[in-house]
Amino acid sequence: MTAALQTVGLAKRFGALVVANNIDFRLEPGARHALIGPNGAGKTTFVNLITGRLMPSAGRILLNGSDVTVLPQAERVKRGLGRTFQINSLFKGLSVLENVSLAVTEHAGLGGRMFRRMGARRDMLERAFGLLERLGIADVAGLQVKHLPYGKQRLVEIAIALGLRPSVLLLDEPAAGVPSSESRIILEVIAQLPASVAVLIIEHDMDLVFRFAERITVLVQGAVLVAGTAAEIAADARVREVYLGEREHG
Amino acid sequence: MEAVVSIVFLGLAYGMILYIVSVGLSVTMGLMGFVNLAHGVFAMAGGYITVTLMNRYGVPFGAALLAAFVGVALLSVVLERSLYVRLYGAGELEQVLFTIGLVFMSVAIVRKIWGPLPQPITVPAMLNGQIDLGFRSFPAYRSFLIVVSLALTLALWLGIERTNFGARLRAAVDNRRMAESLGINTGQLFTLSFALGSGLAALGGGLGADILAIYPGYAMEYLVYFLMVVAVGGLGSIRGPFFAALLLGVGDTACKYLVPQLGAFFIYLAMIALLLWRPAGLFGRT
Amino acid sequence: MAADSPVAQLIRAHRLRPTELLPWLAAVVAYFVFASYLPLGSQILIMILFALSLDLVLGYAGIVTLGQAAFFGVGAYAAGIYSVHVTGEPISGLLVGAAAAAVVGLVSGAIILRTSGLTLLMLTLAVTSLLEAAANDATSITGGNDGLQGVAINPILGRFDFDLYGRTAYLYCLSILFLAWLFVRGLVHSPFGQTLVGIRENVVRMHSIGVPVRRRLLTSYTISAALAGIAGALLTQTTQFVGLTVLSFERSGEILIMLVLGGTGRLYGAFVGATVYMIAQDQLAEADPVFWDFWIGLLLVLIVLFARGGILGLGDRLVLRFRRR
Numbered sequence: 001m002t003a004a005l006q007t008v009g010l011a012k013r014f015g016a017l018v019v020a021n022n023i024d025f026r027l028e029p030g031a032r033h034a035l036i037g038p039n040g041a042g043k044t045t046f047v048n049l050i051t052g053r054l055m056p057s058a059g060r061i062l063l064n065g066s067d068v069t070v071l072p073q074a075e076r077v078k079r080g081l082g083r084t085f086q087i088n089s090l091f092k093g094l095s096v097l098e099n100v101s102l103a104v105t106e107h108a109g110l111g112g113r114m115f116r117r118m119g120a121r122r123d124m125l126e127r128a129f130g131l132l133e134r135l136g137i138a139d140v141a142g143l144q145v146k147h148l149p150y151g152k153q154r155l156v157e158i159a160i161a162l163g164l165r166p167s168v169l170l171l172d173e174p175a176a177g178v179p180s181s182e183s184r185i186i187l188e189v190i191a192q193l194p195a196s197v198a199v200l201i202i203e204h205d206m207d208l209v210f211r212f213a214e215r216i217t218v219l220v221q222g223a224v225l226v227a228g229t230a231a232e233i234a235a236d237a238r239v240r241e242v243y244l245g246e247r248e249h250g
Numbered sequence: 251m252e253a254v255v256s257i258v259f260l261g262l263a264y265g266m267i268l269y270i271v272s273v274g275l276s277v278t279m280g281l282m283g284f285v286n287l288a289h290g291v292f293a294m295a296g297g298y299i300t301v302t303l304m305n306r307y308g309v310p311f312g313a314a315l316l317a318a319f320v321g322v323a324l325l326s327v328v329l330e331r332s333l334y335v336r337l338y339g340a341g342e343l344e345q346v347l348f349t350i351g352l353v354f355m356s357v358a359i360v361r362k363i364w365g366p367l368p369q370p371i372t373v374p375a376m377l378n379g380q381i382d383l384g385f386r387s388f389p390a391y392r393s394f395l396i397v398v399s400l401a402l403t404l405a406l407w408l409g410i411e412r413t414n415f416g417a418r419l420r421a422a423v424d425n426r427r428m429a430e431s432l433g434i435n436t437g438q439l440f441t442l443s444f445a446l447g448s449g450l451a452a453l454g455g456g457l458g459a460d461i462l463a464i465y466p467g468y469a470m471e472y473l474v475y476f477l478m479v480v481a482v483g484g485l486g487s488i489r490g491p492f493f494a495a496l497l498l499g500v501g502d503t504a505c506k507y508l509v510p511q512l513g514a515f516f517i518y519l520a521m522i523a524l525l526l527w528r529p530a531g532l533f534g535r536t
Numbered sequence: 537m538a539a540d541s542p543v544a545q546l547i548r549a550h551r552l553r554p555t556e557l558l559p560w561l562a563a564v565v566a567y568f569v570f571a572s573y574l575p576l577g578s579q580i581l582i583m584i585l586f587a588l589s590l591d592l593v594l595g596y597a598g599i600v601t602l603g604q605a606a607f608f609g610v611g612a613y614a615a616g617i618y619s620v621h622v623t624g625e626p627i628s629g630l631l632v633g634a635a636a637a638a639v640v641g642l643v644s645g646a647i648i649l650r651t652s653g654l655t656l657l658m659l660t661l662a663v664t665s666l667l668e669a670a671a672n673d674a675t676s677i678t679g680g681n682d683g684l685q686g687v688a689i690n691p692i693l694g695r696f697d698f699d700l701y702g703r704t705a706y707l708y709c710l711s712i713l714f715l716a717w718l719f720v721r722g723l724v725h726s727p728f729g730q731t732l733v734g735i736r737e738n739v740v741r742m743h744s745i746g747v748p749v750r751r752r753l754l755t756s757y758t759i760s761a762a763l764a765g766i767a768g769a770l771l772t773q774t775t776q777f778v779g780l781t782v783l784s785f786e787r788s789g790e791i792l793i794m795l796v797l798g799g800t801g802r803l804y805g806a807f808v809g810a811t812v813y814m815i816a817q818d819q820l821a822e823a824d825p826v827f828w829d830f831w832i833g834l835l836l837v838l839i840v841l842f843a844r845g846g847i848l849g850l851g852d853r854l855v856l857r858f859r860r861r
Contacts, residue, residue: 279654285653285654285657333837336841337840340840342600342653342654342657343594343600343800344840344844346600346602346657347792347793347796347836347839347840348836348837348840348841350789350792350793350833350836351832351833351834351835351836351837351840352833352837353833354789354829354830354832354833354836355829355830355833355834355837356833357829357833358826358827358828358829358830358833359830361826361829362826362827362830470785470786470789471785473661473785474658474661474662474665474785477654477657477658477661477662478658478662480654480658481654481655481658481659485654485655511673512670512673514669514672514673515665515666515667515669515670515673518662518663518665518666518669519666521662522647522648522659522662522663522666525651525655525659526647526650529650529651529655531655
């Protein structure tokens with residue numbers, strides 16, 4: 001079965017500094033996969049390499065079987081790759097609805113349309129609004145993002161990624177810095193993601209990781225320490241060692 | 251052969267003047283990321299001060315230059331502390347608009363006081379004419395410009411490399427936040443380097459009055475040259491603009507001389523091409 | 537779906553509002569009331585079009601440029617040269633101006649839009665300076681320093697001759713501006729226009745939404761160039777002259793000031809800013825032309841410090857304060 005996402009020997013060097021070291025990674029279709037590791041392990045760098053924000057020094061990236069290693073970011077998104085950012089990256093001056101409809105419209109291939117009014121494709125706006133309802137932020141649809149509290153902004157961040165209908169979704173610490181009311185919604189949304197979407201979460205919260213993940217990859221200093229099922233990882237001594245001081249789960 | 255010597259001397263002198271004027275702009279851009287389109291005003295002011303002191307008050311050349319340097323440096327500190335400081339966090343457009351506004355205001359003031367015509371320059375007697383070195387004679391003032399500019403450049407480079415101030419400046423240009431967390435007062439550093447850069451620009455304006463004519467349009471007409479020197483040299487770099495300025499100076503002079511019908515615009519093509527080849531500038535950080 | 541649902545509200549926001557017809561009403565009224573000022577009126581209309589072109593690329597797409605005069609000047613010279621050497625037919629002259637400017641916009645945009653910040657700004661200046669130097673040198677084609685002589689424009693559509701009072705010119709400019717406004721308004725309220733705003737607000741996010749950013753920017757840059765070219769062509773046709781000042785830094789600076797004065801990124805800032813500026817210049821610059829520059833510079837500084845949104849921005853603030861009562 002073709003992996004939804006695969007990296008082969010992926011590496012990135014900045015001079016003498018190695019931030020990604022020969023990473024072999026597989027994300028199966030419909031997977032619920034978590035990427036964990038101590039701070040500075042290179043998790044976000046890995047995501048940036050996959051999405052194309054960074055160009056690798058070596059290795060290949062395959063998205064649904066096709067080689068996207070040299071493709072620009074926008075191209076990869078068109079082929080089904082979606083991501084959220086660790087720190088919200090939103091259109092602060094636009095309304096929540098406008099934020100999400102940008103993604104929805106672009107995904108539908110209508111972003112370049114020059115001569116139809118924004119409202120002409122009502123279905124696009126309805127779809128965007130539907131996403132807002134699912135994430136419980138429909139009540140602030142008309143508000144400018146900059147007026148929202150951080151937690152609600154985080155939900156907009158996720159709505160944008162969902163608006164792209166990705167087949168591979170990368171969530172970079174989706175619940176980070178978010179109060180419990182919003183993080184509950186985030187967890188529910190993640191749990192209800194379509195089974196066809198392959199999801200990779202970067203997380204520090206071990207509760208979330210073990211509740212969500214079927215498979216886990218542990219990244220340390222830019223290299224894969226170990227990968228396996230949730231149970232295997234929970235029992236792995238090396239992992240506990242790396243997380244010395246963390247509570248045990250399992 | 252005579253022509254080549256002329257071109258080289260004028261080109262080098264021209265380039266060196268461009269460097270002396272522009273190096274301050276490179277530091278400003280690199281250190282604070284501040285787009286200061288009014289930088290040419292400082293050079294222009296230096297030119298007007300120098301020329302007026304010499305012509306109207308008979309001040310000797312050296313003293314006039316010194317007065318220009320100090321006067322403009324002080325003026326820039328006042329401007330920086332009162333106005334520029336409000337815009338450090340602002341967007342690029344704000345900084346562009348603000349500094350263009352300053353340019354318009356200065357141009358009007360200058361035109362009101364001195365009139366629209368270029369200022370007449372009296373080159374000091376001993377620097378007039380040619381220097382005869384036996385096998386060949388060289389234009390004296392241009393040679394003087396080259397020598398003085400080289401000396402200034404050397405002093406600047408040594409200062410940046412060897413002094414405490416220079417070390418802190420280099421650190422702050424490289425990584426401002428890091429420098430601040432090391433206890434370097436970047437605000438103060440910036441004011442000092444802004445003053446130094448503006449003073450140098452004034453010096454360049456005064457020295458180069460022969461090459462870059464002192465008239466109200468100075469700050470606007472030569473702005474694109476200063477920007478090219480900085481962009482091609484590499485923002486924040488001290489050395490890069492040196493080579494960019496020489497390239498521009500010699501190249502522009504050569505083109506204008508060799509192809510008078512079309513020469514004026516080749517230099518723009520060359521600079522654009524250079525930037526396409528090296529988008530971060532010759533010595534820029536990618 | 538309820539009439540005031542967020543979706544309905546957003547759709548309504550993009551629909552034509554009655555207030556948007558005010559400028560046209562004002563322009564028609566001006567035709568009758570200010571019948572002796574029609575030449576100034578034509579110049580204002582041309583500057584509005586020019587400012588509109590800048591707003592598309594600066595206010596909406598967020599490209600900070602000091603080189604809009606390049607396209608204005610190319611359009612002006614192209615229309616002038618066309619009328620001297622080919623025919624004085626005005627409508628085709630406009631198209632020639634637009635096409636020439638669009639080509640310059642496309643080529644220069646493809647090259648310089650890879651850069652950003654100070655480098656991009658410098659390159660916009662360099663392109664303009666390059667064209668200005670070229671126009672200065674190519675004396676046989678452009679007339680060099682003296683300007684292009686012999687521009688003669690035929691009656692519009694074969695019927696409407698340019699009269700001494702400037703009536704034909706005014707209505708001509710008004711019609712062109714109206715068409716351009718329809719076009720730009722449609723563009724700005726389309727998904728394309730929204731992506732320009734998105735690029736301006738957060739270009740990183742736009743990449744990760746799958747937007748071909750460079751392509752969108754280049755498209756808007758080219759369209760903006762064509763519009764500026766039409767404005768330049770109109771200037772040539774209504775004044776029967778092209779000089780080097782159409783390609784100057786001052787020209788770029790001036791139109792930037794007009795736009796900022798009115799308010800960027802909101803379409804009508806161009807209308808308000810250009811009108812206020814041109815009228816003020818006409819009235820005040822007479823008194824002391826030298827110090828006009830000083831006041832303009834001061835105005836710019838004050839706008840940046842205290843009234844970033846320009847006149848319309850101030851208007852917004854007033855409306856907000858009024859509503860709070």
